[in-house]
Amino acid sequence: xxxxxxxxxxxxxxxxxxxxxxxxxxxxxxxxxxxxxxxxxxxxxxxxxxxxxxxxxxxxxxxxxxxxxxxxxxxxxxxxxxxxxxxxxxxxxxxx
Amino acid sequence: xxxxxxxxxxxxxxxxxxxxxxxxxxxxxxxxxxxxxxxxxxxxxxxxxxxxxxxxxxxxxxxxxxxxxxxxxxxxxxxxxxxxxxxxxxxxxxxxxxxxxxxxxxxxxxxxxxxxxxxxxxxxxxxxxxxxxxxxxxxxxxxxxxxxxxxxxxxxxxxxxxxxxxxxxxxxxxxxxxxxxxxxxxxxxxxxxxxxxxxxxxxxxxxxxxxxxxxxxxxxxxxxxxxxxxxxxxxxxxxxxxxxxxxxxxxxxxxxxxxxxxxxxxxxxxxxxxxxxxxxxxxxxxxxxxxxxxxxxxxxxxxxxxxxxxxxxxxxxxxxxxxxxxxxxxxxxxxxxxxxxxxxxxxxxxxxxxxxxxxxxxxxxxxxxxxxxxxxxxxxxxxxxxxxxxxxxxxxxxxxxxxxxxxxxxxxxxxxxxxxxxxxxxxxxxxxxxxxxxxxxxxxxxxxxxxxxxxxxxxxxxxxxxxxxxxxx
Numbered sequence: 001x002x003x004x005x006x007x008x009x010x011x012x013x014x015x016x017x018x019x020x021x022x023x024x025x026x027x028x029x030x031x032x033x034x035x036x037x038x039x040x041x042x043x044x045x046x047x048x049x050x051x052x053x054x055x056x057x058x059x060x061x062x063x064x065x066x067x068x069x070x071x072x073x074x075x076x077x078x079x080x081x082x083x084x085x086x087x088x089x090x091x092x093x094x095x096x
Numbered sequence: 097x098x099x100x101x102x103x104x105x106x107x108x109x110x111x112x113x114x115x116x117x118x119x120x121x122x123x124x125x126x127x128x129x130x131x132x133x134x135x136x137x138x139x140x141x142x143x144x145x146x147x148x149x150x151x152x153x154x155x156x157x158x159x160x161x162x163x164x165x166x167x168x169x170x171x172x173x174x175x176x177x178x179x180x181x182x183x184x185x186x187x188x189x190x191x192x193x194x195x196x197x198x199x200x201x202x203x204x205x206x207x208x209x210x211x212x213x214x215x216x217x218x219x220x221x222x223x224x225x226x227x228x229x230x231x232x233x234x235x236x237x238x239x240x241x242x243x244x245x246x247x248x249x250x251x252x253x254x255x256x257x258x259x260x261x262x263x264x265x266x267x268x269x270x271x272x273x274x275x276x277x278x279x280x281x282x283x284x285x286x287x288x289x290x291x292x293x294x295x296x297x298x299x300x301x302x303x304x305x306x307x308x309x310x311x312x313x314x315x316x317x318x319x320x321x322x323x324x325x326x327x328x329x330x331x332x333x334x335x336x337x338x339x340x341x342x343x344x345x346x347x348x349x350x351x352x353x354x355x356x357x358x359x360x361x362x363x364x365x366x367x368x369x370x371x372x373x374x375x376x377x378x379x380x381x382x383x384x385x386x387x388x389x390x391x392x393x394x395x396x397x398x399x400x401x402x403x404x405x406x407x408x409x410x411x412x413x414x415x416x417x418x419x420x421x422x423x424x425x426x427x428x429x430x431x432x433x434x435x436x437x438x439x440x441x442x443x444x445x446x447x448x449x450x451x452x453x454x455x456x457x458x459x460x461x462x463x464x465x466x467x468x469x470x471x472x473x474x475x476x477x478x479x480x481x482x483x484x485x486x487x488x489x490x491x492x493x494x495x496x497x498x499x500x501x502x503x504x505x506x507x508x509x510x511x512x513x514x515x516x517x518x519x520x521x522x523x524x525x526x527x528x529x530x531x532x533x534x535x536x537x538x539x540x541x542x543x544x545x546x547x548x549x550x551x552x553x554x555x556x557x558x559x560x561x562x563x564x565x566x567x568x569x
Contacts, residue, residue, distance in 0.1 A: 007453060016407060016452040017414065017432040018445060028449055034508055035450060041396040042466050045473075052468030053475055055298050055328065056524020057285040057552060062327040076191040080418035091416055092428045 005036045098123035100254040103162050103311040110161050117150035117161030120257070121208060124163055127255050128209065136230040137240075137250035139168055140176055141209035149206045157204025159318060165209040165256040167247050169217060170194045170302065171291040172207045179293050180215040180225035180243075183413050183420045183439025194291020195323035196260065196302045203318035209256065211246030215441045216410065217264055217295040219243050220510055222271070223500065224443040231500070232275055235540040238497040241271030247305040248275035252543075258306040258315060262292055264299045265398050266492075266517025269529035272305055273492035273545020276531045278562070279305045280312045283553050284524035285330035288323030296405035297328070299398075299521040309530060309563040313337040316555060332553070340556050341563045346380030348561065351485030355391035356516060361494045364535025368544040369491045372532040372565060376489075379564055384485055388477040393470045394519040395511055400454055400467035401522075407451030413439065446507065475523040482551045487561050490516045492529040492545035496537060516547055526555045530562050 009029040013020050020028065074087055083090040098106065098120050109115040125143045132138050146163055153161040166172055169179045171190035178185040197207055214224040222230045222245025230245045232238040233253030240249040244261030248271035251259050261268040263281035272279030280303050287302045294300060304315035320334040352373070377383055415421035415435030422434035440448070454463035481488060493513060503510045520527040532546035546565070550558035 009449070012449050012453045012456065015456060016448050017411075017429075017436055018440075018448065019433045019437045024445075028446060031446060031507060032450055032453065035399060035511075038508055038511075039396045039400055039463070042393060042400070042463075042470055045390075045393065045470065047466060047469040047473075050469040050472050052465055053471040054468060055284070056471075056475060056522065057283060057328075057330060059285070059328060059330065064324065072191060079191050080188050082187065082415060082418070082421035089417060092425065092431055094428055 005033050007032055097127070097254070099127035099257065101257065102307050103159065103258055103314050104308070106162060106257065110155050117153040117155065117206070118147060120161060121146045121150045121163050121206065124208065124256060131253055131255050134231065134236060135233055135249050135253050135255060136228050137211055137246040137253065137255050138165070139178060139210045139212050139227055139246070142175065145174070146206055146208040153206065154204050159200065159314070160204030161206070162204070162257060163206045163208035164200060164315070165211050165247065165250050165259040166197070166207050167213050167244050167259065167261050168210040169213060169262060169293040170197060170260060172197050175207070176210055177293065178210070178227060179217070180213040180227055181439065181441065181444070182226045183436070185227055186420055188418050192291060195288030195325055196319050197291065199288070199318050199321055205318070209250070211244070211250055211259060213246055214243035215444050216293070216406070217243040217262055217267055218406070218443050218447055220266065220270055220513055221498070221503070222246065224441060226441045229500070232497045234276060234543055235497065238499050238542070239274070241274035241493070241497060243267040244279070244305060245271045248272050248277055248279065251275070251305050251307060252277045258304060258311055260302055261305045262300055262302050263521065264296050264402060265521050266514045268303045268305060269492050269517050269527060269545065269547060270514065272529045274497040274543060276543030277305060277307055278309055278312050278528065278530045279303065280316065280528040280555070280558070281520065281526065282316060282320060282555055283526045285328055286320045286555070288321070288326040288329050290323050290325035294409040296402040297409060298405060299402060309559055309566050310338065310341060312528070313341060313559050335556055337555055337559055340560045343560055344380060345376070345561055345564045348381045348487070349485040350376060350381050350383050350561070351386035351481055351488045352383060353388040353391065353481070353488060353490060354385050355388050356490045358494070358515070361491060362496060362535065364537070365491050365494060365496065365544050368533030368535060369546055372546050373489065375568060376561070376565055379568055381561070386481045386485055386488065388481060388519070390470065390473045390477050391519065394474060394522060395515055397467045397470040397474065397522060398514070398518045399450070399511055400463050401471065403447040403451030404455050404464050405451070407448045407455060410444070410448055443507070471522050474519050478519070478523045478525060486557055488549040490547050492516060492547040496535050496542035496544060520549050525552055526550045526558050528558050528562050530566055
């Protein structure tokens with residue numbers, strides 16, 4: 001019986017900005033363990049010296065001239081804001 | 097009935113003055129009103145807006161007056177963009193057109209209707225949608241596949257002329273296979289991802305879901321092309337993908353990967369695909385066995401890379417600028433965690449947690465870098481194989497459509513169904529699925545899809561083979 005993966009699900013949830021009920025924490029931990037066990041297939045292959053591939057059709061150094069160009073109007077940018085005060089998005093206090 | 101027609105046929109009718117764009121939109125709307133309660137392909141559709149566009153349509157353009165339904169993860173100005181999720185279903189209206197939509201519009205097409213999907217494109221059955229159930233038009237007790245299930249169900253059920261889908265691990269091809277229509281994922285970088293809500297940025301591509309191979313080629317001609325807004329967009333010429341349709345395939349080499357003959361392929365799927373292979377041979381193609389030795393790594397590699405990329409891409413859903421914001425949050429941290437936890441469904445949470453774990457300190461090398469190396473090996477397998485053959489053939493899905501709810505508590509079983517489609521995304525190659533027969537399951541004829549994969553940027557050959565087979569049936 002393979003050893004269960006050590007998943008600190010509460011810590012991972014905090015990193016992911018998710019809250020979990022106790023039931024969810026247990027369920028996700030067990031499901032993740034199952035998936036990670038399957039993913040361990042990758043450890044059976046010798047990958048030393050293999051270059052990682054980030055993109056299958058890579059393009060490099062994609063830059064544009066540093067010139068201003070049109071974007072959203074302020075109204076467009078604010079159009080989906082859940083809470084708005086004048087021309088700003090309102091959020092809870094950031095700094096105590 | 098216009099809704100059951102194709103882009104090619106409708107364009108002939110429009111140019112001949114026999115039908116108007118308004119006629120087409122009205123007929124599609126009628127079809128949706130009659131059939132959507134049962135099939136559930138659409139989440140929303142705005143007939144008035146589409147009619148206004150139809151009346152303004154420039155019918156001299158190649159797609160002039162043709163309504164195209166859109167998977168609900170591509171921004172179209174003024175339309176919803178729910179991604180099948182509660183986190184975007186309340187109060188998000190797209191303030192811009194995605195790059196692919198801009199190109200469709202430039203070709204004269206009308207984006208009409210928002211199609212159901214697995215939440216944030218995570219899933220292979222559309223059962224992960226938080227907003228509704230989509231059923232397979234061929235058997236309403238079964239899934240349409242996913243994540244572009246709404247797209248395939250609409251096209252196969254004649255609730256749309258054609259649709260756009262998106263494909264990260266098979267999400268265009270697999271639902272096309274399960275519903276019995278055509279779907280193609282282009283080479284990575286061919287179609288702009290600007291305005292497509294990102295799931296896994298190194299894998300996502302937009303593509304057409306259509307009734308015929310010709311219609312897919314017609315749409316691809318317009319969807320493809322450089323977009324400065326997408327830094328992964330390829331700045332290369334777009335050929336006319338319809339130009340080589342109808343050319344024969346004598347002497348064309350078709351590769352069958354020996355690693356794909358696995359237990360778990362439904363006997364009826366095997367039989368249909370074998371029959372298609374014999375058909376292609378009779379058309380003059382040469383069939384060769386090839387090897388893709390690292391096939392076994394595909395699903396595992398994908399389920400490291402995709403959730404990892406998704407965990408980063410979905411970090412933007414924090415209740416600040418758009419989407420669901422929790423009404424019970426105290427401080428900022430609570431606003432983030434509650435908004436996200438209230439808004440995301442279980443499969444999305446599962447993948448975010450998985451991806452976050454695998455990218456976190458101490459695990460990054462063991463998982464993410466390792467998977468990127470495996471990706472190199474998978475990609476190299478295809479490069480080697482394409483020295484010997486022109487296209488690679490397989491079933492799209494090992495099984496026909498399963499019943500709604502059948503794989504509910506077994507996420508891993510669902511992941512393993514993507515074994516033939518996933519490697520194509522990992523290698524960035526073009527791949528099509530088209531119908532190759534049906535299998536009788538409990539008295540219903542369930543569609544089987546044939547997958548044809550080509551060399552990078554060689555959509556023309558993929559389409560030519562697909563078209564030759566389609567026309568010979």
